Amino acid sequence: MILNDNLTPKQIASALRVSESSVKRWCDRGDIRTDRTLGGHRRIPLGFLLEFLETTNRRILDPVALGLAPLGRSVVQNSTSELDSEATIARFEKSLLLGSEPECRKIISSWYSTQGGMCSLADDLLCPTFRSVGKLWREGTIDIYQERLACEICHRIVLELKWLLAEPSATAPLAMGGTPAGDQYQLATLLTEMVFREQGWRTAGLGANIPFPSLLSAARKHMPKIFWISVSHIEDEKTFLEAYADFAKRLPKGIVLVVGGRALSDELRPKMMYSAHCDGMRHLTTLAKALKTGSLPLAPQI
Amino acid sequence: MILNDNLTPKQIASALRVSESSVKRWCDRGDIRTDRTLGGHRRIPLGFLLEFLETTNRRILDPVALGLAPLGRSVVQNSTSELDSEATIARFEKSLLLGSEPECRKIISSWYSTQGGMCSLADDLLCPTFRSVGKLWREGTIDIYQERLACEICHRIVLELKWLLAEPSATAPLAMGGTPAGDQYQLATLLTEMVFREQGWRTAGLGANIPFPSLLSAARKHMPKIFWISVSHIEDEKTFLEAYADFAKRLPKGIVLVVGGRALSDELRPKMMYSAHCDGMRHLTTLAKALKTGSLPLAPQI
DNA sequence: TTTGGATTCGTTCAATTCGTTCATTTGATT
DNA sequence: AATCAAATGAACGAATTGAACGAATCCAAA
Numbered sequence: 001m002i003l004n005d006n007l008t009p010k011q012i013a014s015a016l017r018v019s020e021s022s023v024k025r026w027c028d029r030g031d032i033r034t035d036r037t038l039g040g041h042r043r044i045p046l047g048f049l050l051e052f053l054e055t056t057n058r059r060i061l062d063p064v065a066l067g068l069a070p071l072g073r074s075v076v077q078n079s080t081s082e083l084d085s086e087a088t089i090a091r092f093e094k095s096l097l098l099g100s101e102p103e104c105r106k107i108i109s110s111w112y113s114t115q116g117g118m119c120s121l122a123d124d125l126l127c128p129t130f131r132s133v134g135k136l137w138r139e140g141t142i143d144i145y146q147e148r149l150a151c152e153i154c155h156r157i158v159l160e161l162k163w164l165l166a167e168p169s170a171t172a173p174l175a176m177g178g179t180p181a182g183d184q185y186q187l188a189t190l191l192t193e194m195v196f197r198e199q200g201w202r203t204a205g206l207g208a209n210i211p212f213p214s215l216l217s218a219a220r221k222h223m224p225k226i227f228w229i230s231v232s233h234i235e236d237e238k239t240f241l242e243a244y245a246d247f248a249k250r251l252p253k254g255i256v257l258v259v260g261g262r263a264l265s266d267e268l269r270p271k272m273m274y275s276a277h278c279d280g281m282r283h284l285t286t287l288a289k290a291l292k293t294g295s296l297p298l299a300p301q302i
Numbered sequence: 303m304i305l306n307d308n309l310t311p312k313q314i315a316s317a318l319r320v321s322e323s324s325v326k327r328w329c330d331r332g333d334i335r336t337d338r339t340l341g342g343h344r345r346i347p348l349g350f351l352l353e354f355l356e357t358t359n360r361r362i363l364d365p366v367a368l369g370l371a372p373l374g375r376s377v378v379q380n381s382t383s384e385l386d387s388e389a390t391i392a393r394f395e396k397s398l399l400l401g402s403e404p405e406c407r408k409i410i411s412s413w414y415s416t417q418g419g420m421c422s423l424a425d426d427l428l429c430p431t432f433r434s435v436g437k438l439w440r441e442g443t444i445d446i447y448q449e450r451l452a453c454e455i456c457h458r459i460v461l462e463l464k465w466l467l468a469e470p471s472a473t474a475p476l477a478m479g480g481t482p483a484g485d486q487y488q489l490a491t492l493l494t495e496m497v498f499r500e501q502g503w504r505t506a507g508l509g510a511n512i513p514f515p516s517l518l519s520a521a522r523k524h525m526p527k528i529f530w531i532s533v534s535h536i537e538d539e540k541t542f543l544e545a546y547a548d549f550a551k552r553l554p555k556g557i558v559l560v561v562g563g564r565a566l567s568d569e570l571r572p573k574m575m576y577s578a579h580c581d582g583m584r585h586l587t588t589l590a591k592a593l594k595t596g597s598l599p600l601a602p603q604i
Numbered sequence: 605t606t607t608g609g610a611t612t613c614g615t616t617c618a619a620t621t622c623g624t625t626c627a628t629t630t631g632a633t634t
Numbered sequence: 635a636a637t638c639a640a641a642t643g644a645a646c647g648a649a650t651t652g653a654a655c656g657a658a659t660c661c662a663a664a
Contacts, residue, residue, distance in 0.1 A: 003472040005363065006319060019643040024544070024623085037320070038333060038358065039650040041621055099506060099524075115629075144510050144516040156461055177445075184486070184511060204401060205456040206447050209486060214446040222401075310612075321652040326614085341659040343612055 006035065006043035006067060016058065016064040025280045026052070035265040047164045050113060060114040068113055069106035085124060093129050096150040097142060101157070108157045118161075122191045122281040125153060130187070145297075151187050158190055165194075168202045173229060174291065178206030180243070181188030182235035188261055189230040195281050196226070199288040219251055226291060227251065231261035234268075241271055248273045257289065260284065308337070308345040308402050316367040318360065329389060333358070335463035366465050398452040399444060403459075410459045420463075420500045424583040428456060432489070453489050460492055467496070470504045473589060478510030479530030479560075480517060482545070490563055491532040497583050498528070501590040514549040524591055528593060529553065533563035536570075543573055550575045558593060562586065565576045 009023040011033075011246045016023070022040065027034040033048040044064070053059065064070050071088045088107065095103040112121045133150055175196040178187045186208040193205035206218055219227050234240045251257055260278040269277060278284040314334075318325075329366055330337040335350040340360045355361065373478065376529040390409060410600040416422050435452055438444045477498040488510040495507035508520055521529050536542045562580040571579060580586040 010620075019590050020621085021643055022641080024621090025642085030625095035360075037324070037621095037650080038328060039622085041650065143519045145520040148480075148509045148512055148516075149506070149520075152507065159458055159461060204451070205454065207450045210447050210450055214450075217445045218447040218451075227512075312611075317620085322612090323652050324650090326612090330614095339660075534645085555632095558663065 004225065005067065006045055007049060009042050009044070012049060013070070015060050017061045025101075031056070046113065047166060050117065051166070054117060060142075063114050063175065064111050068110040068114070071107070071110055071114065073197060077095050078211075083197065089125060089129055092125065093132055096133065096153060097128065097136075097146050099146070099149050099153070100172045101153050104153050105157050105160075109161070110155070112161055112164075118191065118194045119187055119285050121158075121161075122195070124185070125193070127280070139171050151185070155187055155190060158187070158194060162197065165197050166201055170202075171201055172202045174204065174222065175201045175226040175227040175228065175288070176204040176206065176219060176222055176224035177226070177230065178210045178218075179208040179230045179232070179261075180240070181209055181211040182213065182240070183231060183233045183263070184208055185230075185232035188232050189228075191281060192228050192230050192260070192284065196228075196288050199285065199292060201226075201288060201292065212243040216247050216250055218257060224254065224255060226256045226258055228260070229257045231259065231263040233261045237268070241268075244272060258284070258287065303473050305323040309351060311344050311346070313367050314346060314351060316423050317362050319363045324556045332407070337600065390430055391427060391434075394427065395434055398431065398435065398455060398562070399438075399448050401448070401451050401455070403455050404494050404514050407459050407462075407531045408457070411463070414463055414466075420493065421583045421587050423460075423463075427535055428489070428493070429582070453487070457489055457492060460489070460496060463500065464496065467499045468502070470502055472501065472503045472504075474502055475527040476506065476524065477508045477528040478521060478524055478526035478531065479532065480512045481510040481532045481534070482517065482521075482542070483511055483513040483565075484542070485533060485535045485565070486510055487532075487534035489538070491530075493583060494532050494562070496584050496585065497591050498530075501587065501594060503528075503590060503594065518552055522556060524525070525554065526557060528558045528560055528590075530560045530562070531576075532553050533561065533565040536565045539570070543570075546574060560586070560589065 009020050009027065013020040013023045023032070026032045027042050027044070032044060032052040035043045035045065047208055059070075060066065071084075088111070092104065092107045095107065108121065108125070111125050112118070115121065115124065130150070133142070135146055137144065137147045177186060177189060177192060189205055189208060193203045196203045204218075204222065204224070206215065210218075215227075215229070223245070229244075248257060256275045258274075258276045258278060259272065260280075260283075261275045264272075264277065277288055278287060311322050311329065315322040315325045325334070328334045329344050329346070334346060334354045336463075337345045337347065337350075340346055390413065394406065394409045397409065410423065410427070411557070413427050414420070418426075435449055436443070437444065439449045477495075479491060481487060481495060491507055491510060493506045498505045506520075506524065506526070508517065513521075517529075517531070531546075533542075550559060558577045558580045559575075560580060561574065562585075563578045566574070566579065578589055580589060
């Protein structure tokens, strides 16, 4: 996998546009976790670098220096080039519809590394793209298989990204969740799982199209700290609400129930009971951060 | 496909993503215990390499180079292969139902590398296991989510195995396929795809639950040499047969239509038109081998 | 057994990185 | 403005790493 590579201080220096000395200092001070060659040269796995970037709120300025694909950049007046997300999203959508997995992989891994991790990948790249793809499908411009193939490709690549994330510690809290019956959309629940992983949680993603009673027994058996429900599509609203209500009522009290997904409209949500609703992965990330150590600060609401 | 015991410096170099020179130096300095051939070439038993990795706190970055399954952060432990398949299958089933992905990964990659590749993995391990899991589910012994989680886990691990397979050449023939509407079972079609990959085909797996008309337009647009249909579950037999018949009739003549899956019973098959029916992955492998170079030796049958 | 193409040998050498020192920039405080 | 601490970047000889080379070895097929 291209993503698993050991970087030298020089590469990182040029990627971040800082001096090599600074990178070496950060390594020695422990800000960047660092491996060493037998001869004592520093070697930094990409995952360690990303870890550093997140805690210090830094960005990769030159992905090419790390062997990643260049993302579209537009030259702004003051000579600082900014990410042209519009162009990149368009390029990504095109590659998806053509079914070109390698091209999509380049874009995703580059976006993931240079932007804000899973969060930005989900909210800023994948979500808009699939909104657009869904529209094209409803318009009849593209075929169903293209939409499915797009999901399949993204699913595979996001799974690959898992190898960049540090193995969660055995004592980390457990997050469990899935997508209820009638909803086949797997990508959303996978991204949810990855966000928890990124925040150091242990996770158990149950997948899509699982009946509520079965979700309930999974929760009861494993007693996670958080249970997430990702809803992208609702077959029948009344049936859904009934099944959900029963699920929420019988969920053990110690478990935080988090819901999200584009199907949970403003009209629907007031009829549901949950601990938290997340409007996008950025939202979820802050929640995961907060709940990781502290106990639940959120009271159930109606 | 047996685990290679004696590794060359070149293999180790690419597995650790360092230069061959460095590996040779490490051997000569005694950092890696090294055997020699009569002619003086270095040969490193896997055990010695693992010893080295352990003491220097190093990881294999590219397991593919060693012919090992990608095991993530840890390295394959017991290369002593269990030939007691009964016991292994039982252990595997237990791990699946417990939802222990790491344990399942060990068993699958061990099976894959010591037995007959994808073929044996599908036919001898996964197929019997899921038959048994399905039975437990129908009996009510286990919950739906356990069966789904089992699928999910296997799906992920099989996808990881893809990194073991060589990249298909750009001129390799294309195999395309998927699972028709009403059938959610993704693992079978994924395994089918992997078998073609193993045989050097380019592949495009469309996933599960795709309506026949959409499968048809995918085939028309990409014109694969083979189109596979994997059927594990049929909602309504009459609807299925009609949609299938329409699909088969309109499929371009140059494309070989291969069908398979546990739902295609002896009573059903005579009512379908196809180029070949595969009863297991071993069957499919020989077909993929035969069709790879030669033209289609199979006449459509009724 | 012989043969020929692919791999590995041991060696040399250029490029990179090491650790260290020191000058410069940054940014907060007086 | 002036001061000072902290962070950054440039420069150095010494050490490590990786690429290249002809010669020797391996291995599978004739």
